[in-house]
Amino acid sequence: MTNLWRSTTVGSLKLSHRLAMAPMTRSRALPDGTPGNLSAEYYAQRASLGLLISEGTQPSDDGQGYLTTPGIYTNKHVEGWQKIADKVHAAGGYLFIQLMHAGRMSHPNNTPHHRQPVAPSAIAPGVQMFTANGKLDIPVPRELSRAEIKETVEDFRKAAAAAIKAGADGVEIHGANGYLIHQFFGENSNFRTDEYGGSIENRARFSIEVAKAVVKEIGADRTGFRISPGLPIGGIDEGRSGSDLYRYLIPKLADLNLAYIHVAHGGNDELLREIRSAWPNTLLVNRAGRPLEDIVVDIDAGLADIAPVGSWALANPDLVERLKLDAPLNEPDRATFYGGDSRGYTDYPTMDKQQKVKISHGK
Known part of the structure; x- marks a missing residue:
C-alpha cells in the first residue's frame, strides 16, 4: 500500500495521503435540518482521513429526500456546520459539504x-x-418548469456560498446515485422535450449549469463533482447513450477546472480509463464492495489519485493509523447506520481505547 501514503492535492489543499472519507447519509440532523449536536464530534474523530466529504446535504426544502438529513440554506444550518468545520480543522482535516438535491x-x-x-x-x-x-412507495413527482430549474440552479449556488460561510473548504455537487442531477441524465427518468431533455447535450445541461454557478460563487478549486456511470440506483437507466453522456460531460467539467471528479464506479473499467484520460485534475474512485486489501489498486494502476472509504471509515475513526499498522478493524454495525444517537455514530473505539479496555480487564 506504499502509494496510499504519498502526498497529493485537491484544489489548493495539500493532503498527506491518498485516503478520503466518502459521503454517507447518517440521518441524525435536527428536524429543521441543522446538523445534530454529535455531528461535530463524529466528523472530527475522522479528521486523520484528511479530506472529509460530508453526508448528502440538501440545498433547499425541495431538495430533501430522507428523514433528518442536514441542510445548508438557513442561518441555523450555517451555525451547525460551522461547529463541524471548526472541529475538523482543529483536528487537522478538511471538509467538503456534499450538495445533494434528492429530486x-x-x-x-x-x-x-x-x-x-x-x-x-x-x-x-x-x-x-x-x-x-x-x-x-415513492409517489409520482411533479415536473419542474424551466423557471424552477433556473431557481434550483440558484439554490445550489446559494448553498455553496452558505457552505463556505460555515467554514467548509469546498463542496461536492452530487450528480450521482439516482438523485436530481442523475435524473436529468437518465433516459427513463427524463422525457422532457425542451432544452433539458432529449439529446446528450440537453440532458447534461442542468448539471453543467449547476457546476458553473457554484464555480462562479466559490471558485473551481473549492468545487468537486460526483458521478456514478452505469449504476441503476433509484430506478435510473442511462440507456445506450449513458457512456457517451459522460464522454461529453467530463470535458465540459474539465473546462471549468474543478478540483476533482468523484466516481462511484459501477464496473465499466473502459469508461473509467477514458474518464481518467479526459480529466486533468484529481480523480477520486470509489468501487462499491471492494475488499479493503484492494483499496490502492486503482491508485497503483494510475486510474485514481484518491480512494474514498465509506463504512470502514464509519466504523474506524482511526482508520489511517490502523491501516498503517495493519491493525484489526472494527466491524460496521449496519443496524445503527441511519438515525439514532451516539451508538454506531461516535462510540466506535479507537485502538487506544481498545487497549485501555484490555488493560483494565487484565488482558
Whole structure:
C-alpha cells in the first residue's frame, strides 16, 4: 500500500495521503435540518482521513429526500456546520459539504413542507423509501418548469456560498446515485422535450449549469463533482447513450477546472480509463464492495489519485493509523447506520481505547 501514503492535492489543499472519507447519509440532523449536536464530534474523530466529504446535504426544502438529513440554506444550518468545520480543522482535516438535491427520491412525509417531490419529468422511480410512517412507495413527482430549474440552479449556488460561510473548504455537487442531477441524465427518468431533455447535450445541461454557478460563487478549486456511470440506483437507466453522456460531460467539467471528479464506479473499467484520460485534475474512485486489501489498486494502476472509504471509515475513526499498522478493524454495525444517537455514530473505539479496555480487564 506504499502509494496510499504519498502526498497529493485537491484544489489548493495539500493532503498527506491518498485516503478520503466518502459521503454517507447518517440521518441524525435536527428536524429543521441543522446538523445534530454529535455531528461535530463524529466528523472530527475522522479528521486523520484528511479530506472529509460530508453526508448528502440538501440545498433547499425541495431538495430533501430522507428523514433528518442536514441542510445548508438557513442561518441555523450555517451555525451547525460551522461547529463541524471548526472541529475538523482543529483536528487537522478538511471538509467538503456534499450538495445533494434528492429530486424524485423523496416523500412528502420526509420534507418540511410535505409537498410532492420534484423531478425532470413526472415519472416515479418505482421503489420504496423509509418515512416517518414506515416504508412507502415513492409517489409520482411533479415536473419542474424551466423557471424552477433556473431557481434550483440558484439554490445550489446559494448553498455553496452558505457552505463556505460555515467554514467548509469546498463542496461536492452530487450528480450521482439516482438523485436530481442523475435524473436529468437518465433516459427513463427524463422525457422532457425542451432544452433539458432529449439529446446528450440537453440532458447534461442542468448539471453543467449547476457546476458553473457554484464555480462562479466559490471558485473551481473549492468545487468537486460526483458521478456514478452505469449504476441503476433509484430506478435510473442511462440507456445506450449513458457512456457517451459522460464522454461529453467530463470535458465540459474539465473546462471549468474543478478540483476533482468523484466516481462511484459501477464496473465499466473502459469508461473509467477514458474518464481518467479526459480529466486533468484529481480523480477520486470509489468501487462499491471492494475488499479493503484492494483499496490502492486503482491508485497503483494510475486510474485514481484518491480512494474514498465509506463504512470502514464509519466504523474506524482511526482508520489511517490502523491501516498503517495493519491493525484489526472494527466491524460496521449496519443496524445503527441511519438515525439514532451516539451508538454506531461516535462510540466506535479507537485502538487506544481498545487497549485501555484490555488493560483494565487484565488482558
